[in-house]
């Protein structure tokens with residue numbers, strides 16, 4: 170069978186494009202180290218989150234910052250209409266050079282959790298613990314925003330994360346007060 174050389178040329182060009190597209194997607198998926206958030210954080214009932222009944226669940230703890238190693242921390246955050254606890258009332262406080270695993274759960278509806286200027290960006294679905302790890306090398310104040318419309322106060326749902334130089338960080342001072350305030354909050358109007 171005779172195939173015209175233009176036909177061959179276009180066939181080759183078409184194949185190059187297809188292979189190119191697949192290679193781009195494959196690189197994007199594994200190359201830059203970008204990971205999708207999966208369900209590794211586990212599931213949690215809505216009630217323990219809404220009622221502050223932390224002891225009844227293995228997948229979640231009382232909200233706050235927990236030191237797990239010299240430079241590693243676990244941060245448990247509850248997203249609820251229209252605040253992050255901690256984050257909104259009291260900022261989340263961490264030192265520079267820390268490796269931080271966030272566990273975020275919703276007390277009511279679908280929320281978003283995005284730390285501006287970082288690649289921490291996840292949906293917070295009721296019933297699921299959204300887990301992701303990030304490193305903070307630069308001191309500064311980072312904004313936390315909810316990016317899923319969650320009701321009339323959605324535009325006000327924001328918080329802050331303060332990263333201070335390691336030499337100035339006092340874990341106990343930064344977090345004992347925070348826990349105290351959260352407890353008062355939880356005993357509040359819900």
Ligand SMILES: [Cu+2]
Pocket residue numbers: 249250251279280281315316317318319323326
């Ligand atoms: Cu929200």
